[in-house]
Amino acid sequence: MATGFRWIKPPEEMQKAILAYEKKALAAVHAVAAYVGQGMQDDARQNAPWEDRTGNARGGLFFAVDGFGLPPVMGRVSVSGEASQGEGTFTESGGPNRLILTLGHTMYYGKYLETAHGAKYAIVMSTIEGHLPQLETMLQGLFAGGVSARADTMVTAV
Secondary structure (H helix, E strand, C coil), X not given: CCCCEEEXXXXXXXXXXXXXXXXXXXXXXXXXXXHHHHHHHHHHHHXXXXXXXXXXXXXXXXXXXXXXXXEEEECCCCCXXXXXXXXXXXXXXXXXXEEEEEEEECCCCHHXXXXXXXXXXXXXXXXXXXXXXXXXXXHHHHHCCCCCXXXXXXXXXX
């Protein structure tokens, strides 16, 4: 009896299936990052330890997700007047092989809130760190089942 394998479907079909899976996987990772980013933004706004007289600092906390060649996702910024210097911007960009999840301030004095007084009023890093376990769990859950296309539909042992 001969050993080896024969293709049930040509390798080109497997290649197409792998590329399609890659696109779906990257879109799923992007969606998870956007979901967790929204939660980070909400938590940071709710738990910011400073007294916000105008609401601009709290409303200016935002998240952004960029990368994998997909359209960026940005959390809603709600600040009023001209105090919103830098509104709706983020400084890091993702790329075709890199995804960036950002939590930051749009207000020019956000850096002061994060660093002054021994970081007494900092909210960004602690919020990010608090959401890392959720992000990790969700990403692991995406891939826990393995590749959805079963290998035996492409190749059979003979």
